[in-house]
Amino acid sequence: MCGIVGQINKNAPINPGILEKMRDTLYHRGPDDSGLYISHDKLTGLGHRRLSLLDLSPLGKQPLANEDGSVQVVVNGEIYNYLELKKDLESKGHKFSSNSDSEVIVHGYEEWGQEVLLKLKGMFAFGIWDEAKKQLILARDRFGIKPLYYIKEKDKFIFASEIKAIIANKEIEKKIDYSSVCDFMVYRYVPSPKSIWANIKKLPPANMLILKKDSQPEIKRYWKPHIANHKIPEKEAVDQVNELLTRSIKTHTMGDIPIGSFLSGGYDSSALIYYMNKAKYPTSTFSIGFENWNESEHQYAELVAKKFGTHHHSKIIGPSDLSLVETLAYFYDEPIADISIIPTFEVSKMASENVKAVLSGEGADEIFGGYSWHKSYYALHQKTSIWQNLTSWGLAKNPVIHYAEAMAMGKFDSVLLKELLHNDLHSYIPENPNWFYQKKVSKCTPIKTFQLLDISTFMGELVLTKIDRASMANSLEVRVPFLDHELVEYLLGLHEQVYYKKGITKYLLRENIKGNMPRKIMNRTKQGFVGPDEYYQNYNWYKEVLLDGLLVSQQIVKREFINQLLKKCDHWRLWKILILEKWAQTWFLY
Numbered sequence: 001m002c003g004i005v006g007q008i009n010k011n012a013p014i015n016p017g018i019l020e021k022m023r024d025t026l027y028h029r030g031p032d033d034s035g036l037y038i039s040h041d042k043l044t045g046l047g048h049r050r051l052s053l054l055d056l057s058p059l060g061k062q063p064l065a066n067e068d069g070s071v072q073v074v075v076n077g078e079i080y081n082y083l084e085l086k087k088d089l090e091s092k093g094h095k096f097s098s099n100s101d102s103e104v105i106v107h108g109y110e111e112w113g114q115e116v117l118l119k120l121k122g123m124f125a126f127g128i129w130d131e132a133k134k135q136l137i138l139a140r141d142r143f144g145i146k147p148l149y150y151i152k153e154k155d156k157f158i159f160a161s162e163i164k165a166i167i168a169n170k171e172i173e174k175k176i177d178y179s180s181v182c183d184f185m186v187y188r189y190v191p192s193p194k195s196i197w198a199n200i201k202k203l204p205p206a207n208m209l210i211l212k213k214d215s216q217p218e219i220k221r222y223w224k225p226h227i228a229n230h231k232i233p234e235k236e237a238v239d240q241v242n243e244l245l246t247r248s249i250k251t252h253t254m255g256d257i258p259i260g261s262f263l264s265g266g267y268d269s270s271a272l273i274y275y276m277n278k279a280k281y282p283t284s285t286f287s288i289g290f291e292n293w294n295e296s297e298h299q300y301a302e303l304v305a306k307k308f309g310t311h312h313h314s315k316i317i318g319p320s321d322l323s324l325v326e327t328l329a330y331f332y333d334e335p336i337a338d339i340s341i342i343p344t345f346e347v348s349k350m351a352s353e354n355v356k357a358v359l360s361g362e363g364a365d366e367i368f369g370g371y372s373w374h375k376s377y378y379a380l381h382q383k384t385s386i387w388q389n390l391t392s393w394g395l396a397k398n399p400v401i402h403y404a405e406a407m408a409m410g411k412f413d414s415v416l417l418k419e420l421l422h423n424d425l426h427s428y429i430p431e432n433p434n435w436f437y438q439k440k441v442s443k444c445t446p447i448k449t450f451q452l453l454d455i456s457t458f459m460g461e462l463v464l465t466k467i468d469r470a471s472m473a474n475s476l477e478v479r480v481p482f483l484d485h486e487l488v489e490y491l492l493g494l495h496e497q498v499y500y501k502k503g504i505t506k507y508l509l510r511e512n513i514k515g516n517m518p519r520k521i522m523n524r525t526k527q528g529f530v531g532p533d534e535y536y537q538n539y540n541w542y543k544e545v546l547l548d549g550l551l552v553s554q555q556i557v558k559r560e561f562i563n564q565l566l567k568k569c570d571h572w573r574l575w576k577i578l579i580l581e582k583w584a585q586t587w588f589l590y
Contacts, residue, residue: 002062003029003049003472004074004148005160006127007169008136008211012155013042022168023047026161028331029076029472037063037072037129044129044136048074051475053255053357059098066106067095070131073109075102076161077124077146078479080251085119102126109137117208117222121251121485125203127159136211142223142485143363144192144205144460147468151200152217162469163200163333174587175199178421178428181556183436185412185420185576188337189462191436193219196334196583205460225485227444227452228493237498238511240490245512248484249275252359259479260284260355262347263312265300267370267506268361270521271513272481276359277308285310286351286358288343290531291318303518315350317343319535325579329586331473337410337576338462339536344470352474362463363482366454367491368506369499371406374450399449400437407458410572419564420577422555447496455488539566542574549581 003026007014016038023034030049037046048062063072079085082101085108090096094107101122108116109128114137123145128137138159140148150159151166160166167174175198180190192202203209206223253259253276261276263269263285276283285305289298298314305312324342332341351358365371404411412420417429432438440456441449464480471478482488491508501507514522543566551557557577565574 002051002074002076003027003161003165004062004076004125004127005047005165006074006129006136006158007045008157009043010155010214011043014038014045016045018169019045019047022158022160022165023049025165025168028475029161031475033058033061035062037065037074039129039131044131046072046074046127046129051356051477053078053257053477059100062100062102064098064100064103064106066110071106071110072129072131073102073106073126075105075124075126076148077122077126077141078254078477079104079120079122079124080254080484081119081121114208114210114222123480123483125161134213136209138203138209138211139222140203140205140207142206142225143455143464143483143488145464145468145480145483147465148203149195149200150203150209150217153199157211157217159203163195163197164330166200167197173199178425178556179430181425181580182412182417182421182429182433184335184337184580185417186433187407187436187457187461188410188576189465190334191457191461205456223485225452225455225489225492227442227448229445229448229495230493231495231497234498234501237494238508241487241508242512244484244487244490245271245275245481246278248481248487249279249281249359251484252479252481253279253281255357257356258282258284259357259359260286260351261310261359262351262361262478263287263301263304263310264361265297265302265304265521266361266524267509267513267521268364268482269301270304270517271364271509272359272361273304273308273310274513274516275481283310284351284354285312286347286354287312287314288347288350289314289316290343290535291316293532295532300521300524303520307518313350313354315346317346317531319538321346322535322538322541325582326586328470328473329579329582332465332469332583335580335583336462336466336469337579338466339531339575341466341470343531344466345473348471348474348476348478352471352476356475357477357479358471360467360478360480361482362467362480363459363488364506364509366451366459367482367488368509369447369451369496370506371450371454374447374499374505399446399453400434400441402446403437403450403453404434410570410576412573412576416573420557420561422558425556445496447499448492451492533571536575537569537571539569539571539574542566542571542578545578545581546574550584551577551581 005022026049030051032052033050035048046063063074065072079101082104085104089107124141125146125148149163158166177198180194180196190196192204207221210218287298287301289296546562552559
């Protein structure tokens with residue numbers, strides 16, 4: 001992985017010093033090398049920080065160009081089918097100057113134009129500058145594994161992997177978007193295309209942005225998953241999932257350096273180790289445990305590591321590690337109230353001391369139907385008479401309401417937002433707090449609706465953002481084999497009944513690893529990567545940080561409401577506000 005940045009000016013020449021400063025705020029994303037491109041007319045500049053994983057030679061340095069230098073590209077991510085694409089492009093006469101997977105994007109754009117996006121398999125965010133057309137193209141991968149932000153002002157357009165690179169340009173005003181504060185309190189993240197910063201936008205997953213001279217940016221979605229409900233023999237589904245996972249693990253372990261793996265001891269990460277072992281790929285594994293907690297997962301991770309003979313590393317963390325929220329506020333740029341950000345950061349730090357890239361199990365719950373809300377909603381639908389009665393009586397809630405309730409940990413509705421925020425900010429409270437979920441709903445079965453909501457909201461906006469920032473803060477690349485888009489589309493095309501055979505979640509995944517795992521692993525129920533609730537119940541900490549904090553002193557949140565939450569011992573809502581407070585303190589907004 002890497003860090004990318006770019007700027008296009010309308011009239012003034014690019015200042016190389018400012019562009020380098022923006023680029024180098026992303027040093028943590030790419031400590032191995034850096035590069036810069038400035039166009040002949042001095043109006044366009046691209047910057048790149050490199051984490052070397054494939055083609056470690058100087059030839060892989062970015063920006064990369066086509067044969068005559070008229071097309072330049074900066075890329076963050078990995079293209080897993082690059083060898084296949086390279087062979088095709090070379091047969092069409094294209095000359096490659098490196099063995100970098102990123103170079104297929106340059107020549108692929110020359111050959112196929114924007115259609116190159118549909119040919120790419122991988123995780124990526126990139127910027128292409130076409131000098132002849134005076135055109136910029138930005139794109140993100142299908143699921144949003146890699147981030148990309150941008151800002152359009154009257155005289156300039158800037159994009160970058162992280163917001164901190166954009167605001168390193170002191171001409172950009174640091175200003176909060178209060179409607180995004182409301183969204184954060186509802187969702188635990190700020191949904192795209194918005195960000196917590198006014199005027200700075202996220203490019204949504206599976207989208208491209210086209211910027212032509214003297215025009216406004218045009219944003220287009222280039223891919224949507226195909227949804228179906230095919231009933232096929234169970235064995236056929238199990239075998240096909242096995243084949244797709246085997247292929248995905250093979251492509252995700254490509255590179256010129258060893259690849260490790262996170263290992264929690266749950267089905268998802270354990271399955272990765274099984275498939276890596278099956279491919280005879282030696283690996284190091286990394287897990288986090290929680291002190292004074294009998295349910296700590298590291299004990300299960302050790303069972304799997306022993307079973308498959310990995311070089312295992314583990315670390316125990318405790319309540320004192322919560323102080324890392326101050327460090328993470330810098331790396332995240334935006335508030336994210338996922339309580340697993342700290343163990344994720346710690347396991348990434350430990351892994352980075354041993355390897356430069358790891359596999360991780362993100363996406364498995366979403367595509368295999370592993371969350372509790374999937375199972376409970378599916379079970380309700382199976383009770384046909386009850387569901388029909390609820391529907392006829394007008395009591396059956398639509399999927400968005402069910403989904404919003406499932407995601408409601410520490411949630412603020414419109415009433416609570418009015419109690420939290422000062423009166424002069426009430427105009428920013430949305431009429432429908434669930435607007436982002438509503439926007440993503442498709443016409444399909446309720447369970448498929450839940451899966452699509454997971455993939456396009458919770459997973460893309462929170463889970464993948466969390467893993468990207470925590471790992472990149474430690475200069476570690478994380479690859480997610482379960483998000484191979486061919487595997488995802490195959491599973492979304494199956495009848496949902498096969499997900500919950502005999503009431504068991506992730507049935508297709510379990511069938512492929514059963515008999516190859518310790519019994520204790522197969523008998524486990526799902527557990528989050530969060531530690532015990534007691535860690536987050538330090539009310540003296542909340543009181544000390546929040547009652548006289550920036551949010552109160554700047555009349556954003558009401559002090560009396562904080563006191564009410566303290567009296568109620570409402571630690572999840574207090575945690576959200578604390579994350580916002582630490583973000584505000586870090587970025588000196590006020």
